[in-house]
Amino acid sequence: MLIEVLGASGGIGRGQGTTALRAGNVLIDAGSGLGELTLEEMRQIRHVFLTHAHLDHTVYLPFLIDSLFDHLVANQGCLEVMALPEVIGTLQRHMFNRKVWPDFSVLPSRRYPVMRFVPLAPWQRVDIGGAGGLGITPFPVSHRVPALGYRVASADLPPFVFSGDTTLDAELVVAFQRLGEIDTLMLECAFPDRHASLAKQSGHMTPALVRQLLGQLAHPPERLWISHLKPAYRGEIEAELIPVLHDYQWTCL
Numbered sequence: 001m002l003i004e005v006l007g008a009s010g011g012i013g014r015g016q017g018t019t020a021l022r023a024g025n026v027l028i029d030a031g032s033g034l035g036e037l038t039l040e041e042m043r044q045i046r047h048v049f050l051t052h053a054h055l056d057h058t059v060y061l062p063f064l065i066d067s068l069f070d071h072l073v074a075n076q077g078c079l080e081v082m083a084l085p086e087v088i089g090t091l092q093r094h095m096f097n098r099k100v101w102p103d104f105s106v107l108p109s110r111r112y113p114v115m116r117f118v119p120l121a122p123w124q125r126v127d128i129g130g131a132g133g134l135g136i137t138p139f140p141v142s143h144r145v146p147a148l149g150y151r152v153a154s155a156d157l158p159p160f161v162f163s164g165d166t167t168l169d170a171e172l173v174v175a176f177q178r179l180g181e182i183d184t185l186m187l188e189c190a191f192p193d194r195h196a197s198l199a200k201q202s203g204h205m206t207p208a209l210v211r212q213l214l215g216q217l218a219h220p221p222e223r224l225w226i227s228h229l230k231p232a233y234r235g236e237i238e239a240e241l242i243p244v245l246h247d248y249q250w251t252c253l
C-alpha cells in the first residue's frame with residue numbers, strides 16, 4: 001500500500017494543492033490537491049478521514065460528492081466522511097447547509113444518502129478493508145480548532161503518521177510518545193522561526209518547534225516528510241530545517 005500525496009501545501013499557487021492524501025480507497029483530507037484525481041480515481045474513494053474543518057483541508061469535499069453523485073446512486077454507494085463530532089457539526093452548519101452547498105447526507109433521500117458522517121474518537125482505531133486492510137488511528141493534536149492527526153498502517157505499510165495541522169505543546173508530545181514506532185512522519189512546518197508567535201497563535205509549527213518535538217521522541221521516525229509550508233516562506237523554512245534535520249532522511253513536500 002502506498003501513501004500518495006495529492007497536495008500538502010500551506011497555500012496555493014501553480015502546481016501546489018492544499019492537503020489531500022490517498023491510500024487505496026481512503027482519502028485523508030480533501031484540500032485542493034484532490035483536484036489531481038481523475039473522475040475514475042475519485043470513484044474508487046469510499047472513506048474520507050478529515051483532520052479538521054479548515055477550508056484548506058475540506059474545500060474539495062463538496063465537489064467530490066457532487067462529482068460522485070450519479071455513480072453512488074447507481075451503485076447504491078455511500079461516501080463515509082469520518083471526523084471528530086465537532087468537525088462534523090461545523091461542516092453541517094457551515095458547508096452542507098443548503099445555502100453554501102446541498103446537504104448530501106440526505107440526498108437523494110434520507111434513507112439512502114450518498115454521504116454519511118461518521119464520528120471519530122481519538123485513539124479508536126478504524127479498520128478499513130478487513131484483514132490485510134488499513135488500520136487508521138486518530139490521535140489528538142493542538143490546532144486552533146478541534147483537530148486530529150492519523151497513524152496509518154497495514155501489513156504492507158509500515159507505520160505512517162500524519163500530524164495534520166498542529167503546534168507543539170505538552171499534549172502533542174504525550175500523543176507522539178503513545179504512537180510508538182513511526183516509519184514515516186509527515187509533519188507540518190508552516191512558518192519560519194521569525195514568525196514563531198504567529199505560528200503559536202494560529203496553531204502551527206516552525207523549525208525550532210520541529211527540533212523540540214523530535215528531541216522528545218523515544219522513537220524517532222525513520223524519515224520525515226515536511227508539509228504545509230506557507231509558499232511565501234518556503235525557502236526560509238527549508239534553510240532553517242537543514243541543521244534541524246541533518247540526522248534524518250527528509251524532504252519538503
Ligand SMILES: Nc1ncnc2c1ncn2[C@@H]1O[C@@H]2COP(=O)(O)O[C@H]2[C@H]1O
Nearest residue numbers: 010054056165190198201202203204230
Ligand atoms: N492571527 C493571525 N494573523 C494572521 N494570519 C493568521 C492568523 N491566524 C491564522 N492566520 C492564517 O490563517 C490561516 C488559516 O489556515 P492555516 O491554519 O493553514 O494557516 C492560517 C494562517 O496562515
